[in-house]
Structure formats: C-alpha cells, structure tokens
Amino acid sequence: MSKFIIQVNGSVYGSSASYSAYQFTQAALAAGHEINCVFFYQDGVLNTSSLNSPASDEFDLTKAWVSLNQKYSVRLVNCVSAALRRGVISKTEADESKLPHWNMQSPFEMGGLGELVVGIEKTDRLVSF
Amino acid sequence: MKKLTIIFRRAPHGSPHGREALDLALLSASFEQEVSLIFVDEGVLNLVKAQQPELIGAKDFIATFGALPLYDIDTILACEASLQEYGLANAELTIAPSIVTPSTIREQLASADEVLVF
Amino acid sequence: MILHKIQTSPAQDNALSTCLRYIDKQDTLLLSGNAVNALLLTCWQEKLSHITVLVLEEDIIARGLDERLNQYASISYEQFVQETLRHEKVISW
Numbered sequence: 001m002s003k004f005i006i007q008v009n010g011s012v013y014g015s016s017a018s019y020s021a022y023q024f025t026q027a028a029l030a031a032g033h034e035i036n037c038v039f040f041y042q043d044g045v046l047n048t049s050s051l052n053s054p055a056s057d058e059f060d061l062t063k064a065w066v067s068l069n070q071k072y073s074v075r076l077v078n079c080v081s082a083a084l085r086r087g088v089i090s091k092t093e094a095d096e097s098k099l100p101h102w103n104m105q106s107p108f109e110m111g112g113l114g115e116l117v118v119g120i121e122k123t124d125r126l127v128s129f
Numbered sequence: 130m131k132k133l134t135i136i137f138r139r140a141p142h143g144s145p146h147g148r149e150a151l152d153l154a155l156l157s158a159s160f161e162q163e164v165s166l167i168f169v170d171e172g173v174l175n176l177v178k179a180q181q182p183e184l185i186g187a188k189d190f191i192a193t194f195g196a197l198p199l200y201d202i203d204t205i206l207a208c209e210a211s212l213q214e215y216g217l218a219n220a221e222l223t224i225a226p227s228i229v230t231p232s233t234i235r236e237q238l239a240s241a242d243e244v245l246v247f
Numbered sequence: 248m249i250l251h252k253i254q255t256s257p258a259q260d261n262a263l264s265t266c267l268r269y270i271d272k273q274d275t276l277l278l279s280g281n282a283v284n285a286l287l288l289t290c291w292q293e294k295l296s297h298i299t300v301l302v303l304e305e306d307i308i309a310r311g312l313d314e315r316l317n318q319y320a321s322i323s324y325e326q327f328v329q330e331t332l333r334h335e336k337v338i339s340w
Contacts, residue, residue, distance in 0.1 A: 002332055007245075016280045017254055023305070027324035042149055082149070113153060117160045121131050125331050126243045128339040129254065138265050138340070170265045210268070234269050238249065244338045246262075 004028055005036045005119040007128040008044035012061050013054070018047050021129035022064055029072045036119045037075035038065070039111075044129075045083040048076065048108040069107040077111040078104065132163045134241035137172035141191065142182050147175050148190040150247035155193070158200035165204035165241070166197075167234055168226060172247075173211045176222040194224050208234055249274045250334035256281035257291060262340035267294060275334060277327070279303040286316050303327065 006025050010017025025038055040047055052062045069076055083104065084093060090110050094102035104110070120126050135154045141147040158164045168176060180191045197205065207226035212218045229237075238244055251270055257263045263278075263285055270276065276298050278285065283302050285291040304321040307313045313321070322330065331337050 004331075020254065020279055020303075023324045024327060028328045031325060031328055033328065042145070081152075113156045114160055116153070117133075117157045117162060120133065120243055121160075121162065125337060126245070127252075127331055127337050128245065138262075169269070170261065208268075231268050235271055238269060238338065239271065241336070243336055246338060246340050 001032050001034060002125065003034045003036055003123040004125050004127060005116070005123045006038045007116065007126060008038060008040050008047060009042040010129055011043035012047040012049075012052055014043070014046075017129040018044065018061055019059070021127075022061060022068070024127060024129070025074065026068060029068070029074060035072075035074045036123045037077045037111075037115065039077050039079065039116045039119060040108075041079045041082050041113075041116065043086070045078050045086050045088045048078050048083070049088050049103045050105050051103045066107060076108045077115050078108060079113050079116070080110040081113070083110065130161055130163060131242040132165070132240065133157050134165045134167060134237060134244045136167045136169060136244060136246045137175050138170045138246060140171040140174045141180070142185060142187045146247040147172070148188065150245070151190055151193055153245065153247075154202060155196065155200050158202050164200075164202045165237065166202065166206070166226075167237060168205075168207040168211070169234065170208070170211050171215070173207055173215055173217055176207060176217070176224065176226065178221055178223050180223075191223060197224065204237075206234060206237060248334050250277055250330055250337045251275065252277045252279065252337055252339045253282040253285075254280040254339070256284040257288075258284070263291070266338075266340045267298075270298065272297070275299045275301060275330070277301045277303070277322075277330065279306050283307050283310065283312060283316065286319060287312070301330065 008021045089102045090104040091102045139146045182189050205226040206229045209228050251266050253263045255262050283306050302319050302321045307316050
C-alpha cells in the first residue's frame with residue numbers, strides 16, 4: 001500500500017477539479033492506500049466553508065469531504081494564509097482578529113503551507129487537482 | 130529531503146498563482162527541500178524588470194525573487210522558446226535564470242521527485 | 248516515466264500545449280474534466296497521435312462523448328490511482 005498527499009487548488013463550485021480530487025481520494029482510500037492529508041490551497045480553501053449551501057438537488061461537496069473524514073479519518077487541512085485571504089476563517093482566527101463570524105469548523109483544520117511540504121516529503125505521491 | 134520543482138506557467142498579477150508559487154518555493158526551501166524553479170510560457174513575464182504591481186492593487190511579490198539566493202534556491206531555469214515568443218530573449222531580467230531549451234526542462238522534470246505547476 | 252494530468256480544455260487554458268512542449272516520448276498523458284474535449288478537434292488528435300493518451304471514463308460519459316472517443320483508452324478512478332503509482336510522479340498542469 002502506498003501513501004498519498006492530495007492537493008486541491010480548484011474552487012468548490014467554480015471548477016470541476018475539486019470533485020475530481022474527491023473522487024480520487026475516495027478511490028485511493030477504498031483501495032487501502034493511506035492519505036497523509038487532503039491539503040486545500042489557492043481557491044481550494046473554498047471547499048471548507050461550512051456556509052456553502054448548494055440547492056437541495058445539487059451535490060454538496062463540503063459535506064462529502066466531511067463524510068470521507070468520518071469514514072476514513074482522513075485529515076482535511078487548509079492552508080491558513082490562502083484561507084484567510086478568501087474569507088475562510090476558523091473560530092481561533094476570528095477570535096484573534098475580533099471578527100464576529102467564522103465559517104470553518106471541525107473536521108477541517110487550519111495548517112501552514114509547511115504541512116504540504118512535510119506531507120510531500122513523507123509520502124510516495126503528490127496528486128494535485 | 131526531496132527534490133521539488135516548481136513551474137511558473139502563468140503571467141503575474143492577473144491571478145495569484147505566481148505569488149502562491151513563490152510562497153511555496155521559499156517555504157519548501159526553509160523546510161530543507163531541494164527546490165528548483167522553471168519559468169515557461171506566459172510565466173516568463175514574472176521575470177520582466179521594473180514591474181509596479183501596486184498600481185493595480187497587487188502585492189509586489191516580484192521583488193521577493195531577489196531573495197532566492199538567501200534560500201539557497203540556485204537552480205532557476207527559463208525556457209528559451211518562451212522567452213523568444215514574448216520578446217524577452219535579449220532583455221535584462223529581474224533575476225538571472227539559466228536560459229535553457231525545452232529538452233533541458235524535460236530532463237529537469239524527469240529528475241525531480243515532485244513537480245508543482247502554478 | 249511521468250503521468251501528465253490535464254484538466255482544462257485547450258479553449259480554456261494552454262495547459263495542454265505547455266505540457267506537450269515538455270512531455271517525453273515515454274510519458275503518459277491523462278485527460279480529465281474539460282480536457283477530454285481536446286480529442287474532438289483534429290489539430291489536437293494529430294498532435295497527440297504519438298503519445299499514450301488516457302481519458303477519465305466518468306468525464307467522457309458525463310459529457311456524452313464516450314462513443315465519439317472510443318478509440319482512446321478510458322480509465323476509472325480506481326485505475327487512475329494505479330496509474331499514479333505505475334508512473335514515477337504525476338504532474339498536474
């Protein structure tokens with residue numbers, strides 16, 4: 001079995017890349033491979049807003065990532081600086097910046113870009129979407 | 130330690146790709162990875178001198194290319210064919226990349242552990 | 248041996264054209280998302296004729312193109328995972 005790190009750069013709704021990343025991650029986990037983490041960078045951080053509210057007959061990708069985490073305990077990590085610039089904020093950053101609202105919650109987590117670099121170092125393959 | 134190659138293929142300022150690529154390059158180097166950069170296609174426009182991105186509300190990350198030697202990022206390649214296409218073959222650039230043919234870039238891609246494209 | 252992954256159509260982005268400038272003869276090209284649309288155009292069919300091309304099955308079926316593109320090898324996500332391991336690395340353009 002092999003170890004992967006998945007990088008998601010595409011936005012949750014504006015591109016098909018995120019859904020493709022989700023399908024790939026699911027297939028890799030189902031085949032018994034290990035995913036170090038799914039790292040959300042660039043517009044990929046938009047996948048992790050809990051305020052994403054697609055219509056009821058549309059695929060809810062944010063929920064799908066959460067389900068994948070529940071089933072396989074795969075880590076879902078945001079690049080914090082990419083997220084803050086795009087209005088994706090956890091309670092911790094909201095408190096620090098004295099903002100009244102926040103939209104990212106567990107099981108998504110904030111991490112530095114270093115998590116991507118360390119992840120690449122530890123795994124057999126990086127696959128970006 | 131892994132050999133990471135970061136490709137700049139898009140023009141600066143119209144999208145944050147170039148800046149996010151440079152962030153990743155510097156961070157990877159500070160995490161002791163062996164980092165190399167390749168400028169191809171419209172990405173060679175990152176190398177144009179005397180840019181003033183603040184005029185269009187963008188951050189001047191171009192100035193940060195000057196810090197690459199401090200991070201021991203020494204392998205910096207620019208595609209000769211792309212520079213020619215954009216009329217930069219003889220231009221003075223912000224940094225001095227090695228100007229190489231597509232086949233040298235092909236070899237660089239083959240020798241890297243991972244390649245990230247921005 | 249590299250697996251080059253393209254996910255945008257050549258009408259959207261020049262990822263495919265950039266990739267072709269640097270791809271090696273022994274590498275594989277995987278087209279996913281709108282990138283599969285390139286295969287409908289004669290100019291790209293010719294440019295890709297000497298390269299091993301794979302397409303993601305779900306993407307061509309979703310677009311109603313599976314019969315039109317049936318001369319290309321299509322793979323499932325499960326096979327996509329295997330291909331990433333069969334190659335030394337994946338470059339996502």
